Amino acid sequence: RLAPTLVTRGNLNNDLGVPMMLLELRAEHQYAVMELGASHQGEIDYTSNLVQPHVAGIINIGTAHLGEFGGRDGICRAKSEIYSHISETSIVPAEDDYAEQIRAAVKTEKTLSFGQGGDVYATDVELHPQSATFTLNTPQGTITVNLPFAGEHNVQNATAAVAFSLAIGISLDDIVAGLEQAVGAKGRLNFIPHKDFLFIDDTYNANPSSMRAAAEVLAQQQGIRVMVTGDIGELGSSAAIEHYKLGRDLVSVKGINFVVAVGEFAPAAQEGARSTQYGKKMQAFLNQEQALPFLIDLIETHHPQPMSFLFKGSRFTHMETLMAALMEKL
Template identity: 50%
Template sequence: MSQSTVKTAQSSGLFIWTAEHLKAATAQLKGQWIGLETTDNERLTATRIITDTRKIEPGDIYLAIVGEKFDGHSFVEAAVDKGAVAVIISQPVADLGVPQLQVEDTRLAFGQIAAYRRQQHPNLKVIALTGSSGKTTVKEMLRHIFTQVEGAHSFEQNTTLVTRGNLNNDFGVPMMLLELEQQHRYAVLELGANHVGEIAYTAAMVKPDVACILNIGTAHLGEFGGRDNIAKTKAEIYQPLTEASTAVVPFDDDYTQQLTAAAKKYTSNVSHFGWQQLEGAKLPEVYATEVKTTALQSRFKLHFSKEATEVEVTLPMSGEHNVSNALAAAACAYAAGITTEVIASGLSQATSSKGRLGRQTLGKHQIIDDTYNANPNSMRAAADVLAAQTGYKILVLGDIGELGEASRDEHNKLGQAIAKNSVDLLLCAGEFAKDTVAGAKSQGMQQAYDFDTKAELLPKLQAVLTEHNEQQQSCTLLFKGSRSTTMETLIDDLLSAEG
């Protein structure tokens, strides 16, 4: 990278990686340069470290990740051909022509490099989130809150880094950290887990100032073998906290006491959020009263016990679960030093992302797209949202994945819960559709039908809509299922048939 290019990158807020930076970052993995001359040591600079050769551009550094089903070392030569100026490997490649940083384990090196990158931002406020549901919504709420902070609303610079999509594992979190730029003042990072120890690993990497658990549900129940293990795994997010940090804990959760105890091992600054169980003498630090939810929004008074203050919030999202999400976002932002007025302003402008209760019309009918993902808790919350709507209410569900041996029982319980709500018609597709419908019918819901596939469900749905069109009646349809079920394709089929 030429001096002029370096200056341009620095003025743009990009971090400049040097050979010394990378050696220091990988010291624990015995990082040593091969084929690096003294002159190269001074000249070797880059702004990007890339793990996918398809994204390599001239001047990048290539990191050869080794996974269960692939080995990035197979693409080292291709990376150099595309312009990589150096590579990070565990197995040196002969006659490569560019410097090679050899480390003991490239995947661990990725994490070490990301942790080093985080350390270059001592003034960055980092909020780490985990939980069984609501993470994406809370991320977006925090993004809107931080946008309201003075200076950030100019949009001239993006001052907040927020996890994209599902980049929340031991590979995705480092990818996000490597996107940090000098203008970032806040980072909202989601930490997920498929196994015990994964959140401990990523939390140590991001070193959060505020660590929040949203809830302990039954997502990934089959992988962890029970909610107790889920709670223990989620609580790993508190491990890197210090007395200067804040742990945010749900007040309304079955595991509130356990999570509070886990957090207090690392910091005395523990903040609770909630609103449904406020009978006791002790109130959470952030709570809501006078909650009113409608088909399109939620109104409530947002209280901060520490200051004994309250602000009015009109949240442009429906559903009681989104009130809880807003409280979590408020608690995190407050712990990060944001004023109560700014928090309320940010929440009033928060919007759902695609597949998260998004709305569109189909003739006189309303479609609610909540297809991004699903777990038992979010399925019940979706049914509550639908129950608050107008017209004939149709709930279209796919299976919930990753429940293991509890799958049939959880789907049956889901059906029972739906039957107790104001839903007119339940249509389910998938392996466990029969279990959901059986649960609904056991509680007296007759208009519930199961189908093996979405293709079999579609004609029934179209027939119902045709019938209501003929009767000049409007319907509200809510679609939801785990990501693997791609329930959004049903919405596409309906819209394309209408077009």
């Protein structure tokens, strides 16, 4: 709240959305925070040329849009296009497995890195069920942060936000105040207590990395922990194997009692689950209508024990519909 700021709304981050957001810039805006996304090579080159950022960078390479880019090397190349259009400071992740390739794309003299081994990093991290506490280490000093978001991944996101903010000259005290007052976006790890249950709405979108991160957050919650997953889109020819690996990994997360997979690739996830000793944790359904009675039975079986549910899937799966249907039945 330091100054009038334009921020990307929703997911207006592609070759159409970015120009739409730029058209909203007004003389009174002192800052603009723009998200640039890509579903093909050359898109970030085009949008970052329009934006002409003073400061820009990559948070991580991740696994989103795997299909369009034919693998993570392609994702790295596409995201790294941003570094050709920065006038002041390039932000880079210090501990990404593509850190070397990312650094090779940097063109500016000034860089600021975040994550372990970087300029901005977290130590003494304590993960709580719905928040996190850590010591923030920066070139401007060290300070304790009480972050109102759960999960190790959000601590990493916070250190990235600090690097971007320091690079545009915002003071450390103002940055920490901003982090501690931040409010989550709808459908991104929103905690909703309902009757005797906790519902975690993480339905905004999903990719393989964010699914795994969400599972770790659920594992921190109380009682019987149930993860309800929809299909992940945009994985191309690797969709079946990625869902298989996801099923295998989700049931193996310590503290998760049940995983309910819904959608076309739910059987692939279940196969992955069955490749482990925890196969019985996974139930697969082709659609939400089939999954709902199972979830109701699960509640009836375990009542009155406390239960925590996390719902997550790619945007097109509309997992919030299943969550709302279950909440209505309680």
